[in-house]
Amino acid sequence: MSVFTAAIDRSVCAPLPVLGRDVTVPLVTGGEVGYAALDYAASAPALQRVWDDVAAYAPYYGSVHRGAGYLSQLSTDLFENARKTVAAFLGCRADDQVVFTRSTTDSLNLLARAVPAGCRVFVFETEHHASLLPWQDADVTYLDAPRTPRQAVETLERALADRDPHGPALVCVTGASNVTGELWPVRELAAAAHAHGARIVLDAAQLAPHHPVSVADLDVDWVAFSGHKLYAPFGSGVLAGRADWLRAAEPYLAGGGASRKVTRREDGGVAVEWHETAARHEAGSPNVIGAYAIASACKALTEAGWDALVAREQHLVARVREGLAEVPEVRVLSLFGDDAPRVGVISFVVEGWNSSHFAAALSAEYGIGVRDGLFCAHPLVRTLLGSDPQSQGECGAPEAAPGEKSLNAIRVSFGAGTPDEHVERFVGAVRELVSDGAKWRYRTEEGRCVPAV
Numbered sequence: 001m002s003v004f005t006a007a008i009d010r011s012v013c014a015p016l017p018v019l020g021r022d023v024t025v026p027l028v029t030g031g032e033v034g035y036a037a038l039d040y041a042a043s044a045p046a047l048q049r050v051w052d053d054v055a056a057y058a059p060y061y062g063s064v065h066r067g068a069g070y071l072s073q074l075s076t077d078l079f080e081n082a083r084k085t086v087a088a089f090l091g092c093r094a095d096d097q098v099v100f101t102r103s104t105t106d107s108l109n110l111l112a113r114a115v116p117a118g119c120r121v122f123v124f125e126t127e128h129h130a131s132l133l134p135w136q137d138a139d140v141t142y143l144d145a146p147r148t149p150r151q152a153v154e155t156l157e158r159a160l161a162d163r164d165p166h167g168p169a170l171v172c173v174t175g176a177s178n179v180t181g182e183l184w185p186v187r188e189l190a191a192a193a194h195a196h197g198a199r200i201v202l203d204a205a206q207l208a209p210h211h212p213v214s215v216a217d218l219d220v221d222w223v224a225f226s227g228h229k230l231y232a233p234f235g236s237g238v239l240a241g242r243a244d245w246l247r248a249a250e251p252y253l254a255g256g257g258a259s260r261k262v263t264r265r266e267d268g269g270v271a272v273e274w275h276e277t278a279a280r281h282e283a284g285s286p287n288v289i290g291a292y293a294i295a296s297a298c299k300a301l302t303e304a305g306w307d308a309l310v311a312r313e314q315h316l317v318a319r320v321r322e323g324l325a326e327v328p329e330v331r332v333l334s335l336f337g338d339d340a341p342r343v344g345v346i347s348f349v350v351e352g353w354n355s356s357h358f359a360a361a362l363s364a365e366y367g368i369g370v371r372d373g374l375f376c377a378h379p380l381v382r383t384l385l386g387s388d389p390q391s392q393g394e395c396g397a398p399e400a401a402p403g404e405k406s407l408n409a410i411r412v413s414f415g416a417g418t419p420d421e422h423v424e425r426f427v428g429a430v431r432e433l434v435s436d437g438a439k440w441r442y443r444t445e446e447g448r449c450v451p452a453v
Contacts, residue, residue, distance in 0.1 A: 013308035016300070017048040018231065018417030025367045028440045028451045033367035036422035040229070041178050041345045041413035042371055044209060046293075047231040053296040054233070054289055064288055065257065065279075079288050082295035083278070089298035090223055090240050091214030097243040099278045100236065100291045104205040105130040107224035107239035108172070110281055111201055112138065114249035119168040122159055122198070124152070126179075126335065126380040131172045131203040131224075145383050148336055149185040153192050160196035169198035175207030179377050179384070179411070181317075181345030182336050183207075190219045201241070205229050209415055210313060210343035212306045215241060227294040231301070231416065236290025239281075247276045255283035301416070309416050313344050316414055316423050320346055323427030329353075329434050333384040333409060344418070347375070347411040349385065350434060355410045356449040361438040364451045366429040368422070371411045381409055 024032040037045055057078065062071030064079050083098045092098065101107045112134035115121065121135040124143045132142075143159055146152035156171060163169055171193045176183050186202055193200040201222040204213050208225040215223055222241030228234045251258040251274055258280050261273040274280050301309065324330045329351040334340065350358050359372035374381040381387075387407055412426060441452040 016416045018045040028364040036368040040415045049300045050296040082291040085295035097278045098240045103237040104226040109134045110252045116168045129376040171200040174203045181342035232293035232297045252281040253283040258283035345413040347409045360449040
């Protein structure tokens, strides 16, 4: 099934069980309500299946690699099998490496350390900071925001045509925007990169939890994603792809596990032979539970069936967009237009509302958790809002008081664990807040709107 032209199975499945589905939160207006977690783009709740797998393994936790004891052998086997599971989940080629990292940000910083000398790097300004910022020590070119998928490909082709064709080059691109949820033409961008002798890395942090991702099918050279967006606990990530640049680079961290042999030199120094496998960039005791949790999430999503998962999410996307379209004061943010395919990530602004005020009211009065700000994609959100960078507060937090013009946006995001009730409550809350206003008073505290006690 293609990532970008998936035939939607209309037999919508039930939401997958996730942690926190029974959590209740207090409302400022009195009483409690079940918490509606609609901030999946930041961190998705862990799947119950993942948590159960981790809990079952926890008593058998042991040191990894070279330990002689049974628990060490068991943990080592589990860790390396997790690597194989992730490789299968990503459709990796036979000679690709899977490196376990802390997150997407960590993965892309690792790759930035591994690019050859003189490498030109091309990044669209629309990227999340995790893929926008790691290349600053390289010869980096930031590309303007495209307004259509075709324009994205044409912009990249022009930029690549102007470079020295004999030197190394790397393109970094997102699979799905963490601001608009729109899918990017990854396969076409990869073809353009390779036609001009460049390589490409895919930031799949927002794509992998919502769609199948195949390294071989998309023909990308590397893919990076985070466990905490893929329904696994915090602290784990993946960089998977071609081994040559990783094998030639100095280890990302120097230490045990990355070294194969260490000897004293005659001059008193130390000589090191580094591993050429993924271990080269996994120095120190690895996050075995994190790797196992990612593998468990990969298995759970695969077994649930991508056709059914995508169908259900598109049902929710349609409901949210229909509900927001019924409120004239709401403007949904988009680069590629209303018809662009997207995942369950939607950002918007509300006329007459400070976005932080609106998000605070959703939480305090309705028990709905969304996100407001610039979503670690400052250039993109400012482009979409047409806002002045000098007017933003620290980390995109608004300096305006409740009721003044918004300087940032509101983001609602959801996925495989989201029940219909959460989406319906959100749509109803937006409509009610816009028509009736907030029921409570709010004040600005350290740049954010909070309920006035």
